[in-house]
Amino acid sequence: MEAFERARLDAYFAKITARFVTDEQVTSFLVTHLLPERPCFVHAVAAMSRLRAVLPKPKSITAAAQREVEQTVPVDALSRELFDRPKTALDYFESRAAAEPIVLLDVGGYFAPTLNDLNGSFSGRLLGVIEDTENGHRRYQALGGLPCPVISVARSPLKDPEDFLVGQSVVFSTEAVMRSRGDIPHGRTALVIGFGKLGSSIARLLHAKGVQVTVFDIDPVRRTQAMSQGFAVAHDRHSALAGAGLVLCATGAVSLRGEDFPHLRNGAYVATVTSSEDELELDGLPDVYTRTMVGDHVTRYQTTGHYFYLANGGNAVNFLHGASVGPFIFLVQAEILAGIGMLTRGDLAPGIHEVSTADRAAIAAIWLSYFNR
Known part of the structure; x- marks a missing residue:
């Protein structure tokens, strides 16, 4: 990032924080992708709260960004196991923020498993969570009776540009991986599993590039949406896998279980939009498959009479090329900052909430004044 670009981004976040900061201050913990531009957002979170730790997503850490953040904020290792067990989660928060009011900024529902235990046992006060993703x-939502407010930005209209551009970056990176081995998507049927915002973006872009696309989604409503947009819709997962030379997993949940992999067409490529632990049940793959690296970021899984290729170890393929969506990501980050202000006020009931339409409009107007040039 050029110096003038960094200065503009810092000025943008200063404008956002000035709008949403409150007189009260709370402690925060931030789960994030630690990408090159992310330190600016981290500093903005620190301006609105006492940021006790950044927990970067393990598969999306840029060394330079981590070094910069570590100069001012502790960077702790993130794993599902850290927050899966009540004692482990409680010990972590007590060590960092005992007796303090805290807000948790999440990407993927990391804090969900022990949220109820944390709310009842933590020496401080859990004010709420802000969640960035549909998966999270x-x-x-699956917890049912939430013990605190959860502000979700996952379905915000300000996130639509990011979702669309993430879909584009997934297609770009998938094609780049295939081309590195002398293959291309064309001439193969592409199967997109999941027709949400990301999956539909991927399907449309592949179609625009001249690739034949089939869609599979467990939701019948989404299947009708896919049909209305001209896509073939698979009746079942296994028959769809058998005919696909490229499989893109975009559900945010488990797309392929262990028993699904043997149904893949020989030589098929598999890529995902999130982490392998979310989309792929690789541990359930039959033991008869051997794993061999056959190129940069490509693993061949092979057994007698069957083989397929996995891109980037099953982790988000677009992170191979930075996963950049340009300045549109700053819209979502600004909405997260607005969420901190909402939780700091402390007047929200337990349950899932969204940032108001008026605040979203204000964020969009500020963003346009800095980035519509």
Whole structure:
């Protein structure tokens, strides 16, 4: 990032924080992709709260960004196991923020498994959670009776540009991986599993590039949407896998279980939009498959009479090329900052909430004044 670009981004976040900061201050913990531009957002979170730790997503850490953040904020290792067990989660928060009011900024529902235990046992006060992703939104929604407010930005209209551009970056990176081995998507049927915002973006872009696309989604409503947009819709997962030379997993949940992999067409490429632990049940793959690296970021899984290729170890393929969506990501980050202000006020009931339409409009107007040039 050029110096003038950094200065503009810092000025943008200063404008956002000035609008949403409150007189009260709370402690925060931030789960994030630690990408090159992310330190600016981290500093903005620190301006609105006492940021006790950044927990970067393990598969999306840029060394330079981590070094910069570590100069001012502790960077702790993130794993599902850290927050899966009540004692482990409680010990972590007590060590960092004992007796303090805290807000948790999440990407993927990491705090969901022990949220109830944390709310009842933590020496401080859990004010709430802000969740960035559809996958995480569903994890919190599945808890039923939430013990605190959860502000979700996953379904915000300000996130639509990011979702569309993430879909484009997934297609770009998938094609780049294939081309590195002398293959291309054309001439193969592409199967997109999941027709949400990301999956539909991927399907449309592949179609625009001249690739034949089939869609599979367990939701019948989404299947009708896919049909209305001209896509072939698979009746079942296994028959769809058998005919696909490229499989893109975009559900935010488990797309392929262990028993699904043997149904893949020989030589098929598999890529995902999130982490392998979310989309792929690789541990359930039959032991008869051997794994061999056959190129940069390509693993061949092979057994007698069958083989397929996995891109980037099953992790988000677009992170191979930075996963950049340009300045549109700053819209979502600004909405997260607005969420901190909402939780700091402390007047929200337990349950899932969204940032108001008026605040979203204000964010969009500020963003346009800095980035519509």
